[in-house]
Amino acid sequence: MKKIAISGFTGFIASRLSPFLKEKGYHVIPLLRSDFENKALLKEKLLSSDIVINLAGEPIIKRWSESYKKKLYISRVDLTRDITEILRNEGKHPECFISASAVGIYPDFRLCHEDCEDLREDFLGKLCRDWENAALSIKDISRVVVFRIGVVIGKNGGIIKKVSPLFKLGLGGKIASGKQGFSWIHIDDLCKAIFFAIENKGIEGIFNAVSPNPVDNLEFTKALGRVLKRPVVFPVPSFALKILFGEGASVLVEGQKAIPKRLIEAGFKFSYPELDTALKQVFYERL
Numbered sequence: 001m002k003k004i005a006i007s008g009f010t011g012f013i014a015s016r017l018s019p020f021l022k023e024k025g026y027h028v029i030p031l032l033r034s035d036f037e038n039k040a041l042l043k044e045k046l047l048s049s050d051i052v053i054n055l056a057g058e059p060i061i062k063r064w065s066e067s068y069k070k071k072l073y074i075s076r077v078d079l080t081r082d083i084t085e086i087l088r089n090e091g092k093h094p095e096c097f098i099s100a101s102a103v104g105i106y107p108d109f110r111l112c113h114e115d116c117e118d119l120r121e122d123f124l125g126k127l128c129r130d131w132e133n134a135a136l137s138i139k140d141i142s143r144v145v146v147f148r149i150g151v152v153i154g155k156n157g158g159i160i161k162k163v164s165p166l167f168k169l170g171l172g173g174k175i176a177s178g179k180q181g182f183s184w185i186h187i188d189d190l191c192k193a194i195f196f197a198i199e200n201k202g203i204e205g206i207f208n209a210v211s212p213n214p215v216d217n218l219e220f221t222k223a224l225g226r227v228l229k230r231p232v233v234f235p236v237p238s239f240a241l242k243i244l245f246g247e248g249a250s251v252l253v254e255g256q257k258a259i260p261k262r263l264i265e266a267g268f269k270f271s272y273p274e275l276d277t278a279l280k281q282v283f284y285e286r287l
Contacts, residue, residue, distance in 0.1 A: 001025060001026065001027045002025075002026055002027070002050040002051065003026070003027045003028075003029055003048060003049045003050050003051070004021055004026045004027070004028050004029065004049060004050065004051045004052070004053060004198075005028075005029040005030075005031050005045050005046055005048075005049035005051070005052045005053070006018060006028060006029070006030060006031060006052075006053045006055060007031040007052075007053070007054045007055055007056040007079065007083070008031075008054070008055030008056035008057060008100075009030035009031060009032060009055075010032075011055055011056075011057075012152065012154070012156075012157030012158050012187075013055050013100075013149075013152060013187070013190060013191075014053075014055050015157070016154060016187050016188075016191055017053070017055075017190075017191045017194060018030075020191040020195070021191075021195065024195060026051075029045050029048065029049055031045060031046075031056075036079060036082055039082075039086070042082070042083075042086065043086050043090070046083065046086050046087060046090075046094075047086075047090055047092050049094055050094060050095055050096075051094055051095060051096045051097075051098070051198055052083065052087070052094045052096075052097050052098070053098045053099075053194065054079075054080055054083060054097070054098065054099040054100060054135065055100050056075055056076070056079050056080075057072070057075050057076045057079075057100065058071050058072050058075040058076075060072065060102075060104075060248070060251055061162075061245070061248065061251055061252065062245065062248055063245045063246050063248055064123070064245065064246050064247040064248035065246070068248075069123060069247075072127060073127060073130070076127060076131045077127065077130045077131050077134050080099060080131060080134035080135055081134045081137075083097075084097075084134055084135065084137050084138045087138055087141070087142065088137070088138055088141065093138070093141045093142045094142050095142065095143065096142065096143045096144075096145065096197070096198055097135065097138060097142045097143070097144045097145070098144075098145045098146075098147065098194060098197055098198070099131075099132075099134075099135035099144070099145070099146050099147075100131075100146075100147055100149055101128050101131050101132045101135075101146050101147065101148045101149070101206075102124075102128055102148055102149055102150075103148050103149065103150045103183045103208060103210060103256050103258040104120070104124045104125075104128055104251065104256070105119050105120060105124075105125055105128035105129065105132075105148060106119060106120065106148075106256040106258060107119070107120050107256070108120070108180065108181070108254040108255060108256060109179070109180065109181060109254070109255070109256075110181070110256060110257065111181075111214075111257045111258075111259065112208075112256060112257070112258050112259070113208065113258070113259040113260075113261035113262075114148075114205075114206050114207065114208055114261055114262050115261070122250070123247065124250065124251070128148075132146050132206065139204070143201065143203075143204045144204060144205070145197040145203055145204055145205065145207065146205070146206045146207070147190075147193065147194070147197075147207055147208075147209040148206065148207070148208045148209060148210075148258065149185065149190065149209045149210070150182075150183035150184050150185050150208075150209065150210035150211070150214075150258060151182060151183065151184040151185070152184070152185060152186075152187050152190060153184050153185065153186050153187065153272075153275075153278050153279065153282060154186065154187030154188075154282060155187075155282050155283075157187075158187070160282055163224070164224075164228070164283075167224050167225065167228050167230055167232070168228055168230060169230075170230045170231050171234050172221060172224065172225060172230065172231075172232045172234065173221060173232050173233060173234035173235040173236060174217055174218045174221045174232070174235045174236070175217050175221075175235070175236045175238075175252050175253060176217070176235075176236070176237065176238035176252070176253040177217075177238075177253075178216060178217045178218030178221065178235070179216050179217070179218065180216060180217050180253060180254050180255030181214060181215075181216055181217075181255035181256040181257035181258075182214060182215050182216055182217050182219070182220045182255055182257075183208075183210040183211070183214045183255070183256055183257055183258040184210065184211055184214070184215070184220070184275065184278070185209055185210050185211050186211070186270075186271065186272035186278040186281070186282075188271055188272065188281075189211070189270050189271055189272055190209055192268075192271065193207070193209050193263060193268060196263075196266075196268050200266065202266075203266060205262075206262070207260065207262045207263050208258045208259060208260045208261065208262070208263065209260065209263070210258045210259070210260050211260070211270060211272070211273055211274075211275070211278070212259065212260055212264060212270060212273050213273055213274055213275065214256075214257040214258060214259070215257075215275055216255070216257075217255060219275070220275065223275045223276050223279055224279060226276065227276065227279040227280055227283055228283065238253045
């Protein structure tokens with residue numbers, strides 16, 4: 001039985017991915033936050049694994065003070081470097097290293113696939129670039145796959161957990177102009193994409209982990225209202241978000257439309273390519 005080590009183990013994605021991989025016959029090893037404070041234990045877990053999946057990172061939707069921006073950087077870039085430095089310095093390398101990134105690396109209000117070279121230059125862009133470069137630093141010794149992940153749609157976590165209480169009360173609405181891109185993926189499709197990368201040895205490099213049908217924020221708002229059969233008439237103005245989140249409001253008032261060009265070319269099939277179908281599964285079907 002092959003072993004898979006997963007960082008960010010208590011997060012939303014890993015909480016679904018771990019049982020999914022166990023069902024596929026893998027033994028899952030959790031990489032906990034405390035392990036990164038005990039490098040000997042971290043090394044032991046990494047070197048006993050055939051595959052390493054890196055999903056760690058502090059929540060992005062918060063007020064970005066300078067201290068919190070440092071936390072975002074440490075929890076993504078520095079943590080990834082901790083992993084890759086151990087893997088490079090030891091004789092045993094994993095057959096595959098899969099690491100998260102985000103579609104926030106792309107410019108706002110643009111339709112982008114993996115070949116787009118015009119990447120954003122602000123804090124979020126630098127965070128994503130450094131995060132990816134830390135993962136790709138061992139591509140000469142292991143097969144590395146970086147997933148630029150969009151907004152994850154799933155039960156009991158992510159954006160649905162944050163916004164559905166308001167929408168169920170009929171208090172939902174678009175954010176700012178509503179024209180900002182909204183690249184999304186159902187949690188089951190994300191787990192399938194990660195498994196697809198594990199199983200297919202020719203998969204390496206950067207992939208957009210998003211539905212082939214991105215929308216904008218207004219379309220997402222209307223779709224969620226349709227599924228919940230609730231009105232969506234209470235827009236959230238951008239100035240209010242900037243008061244709440246400061247620079248971090250950019251994650252909400254700006255957005256990208258990313259296309260999973262490389263996943264499609266590799267033959268990956270989405271179970272939930274359409275937003276309405278994905279939302280209905282979340283609210284009306286058992287996982």
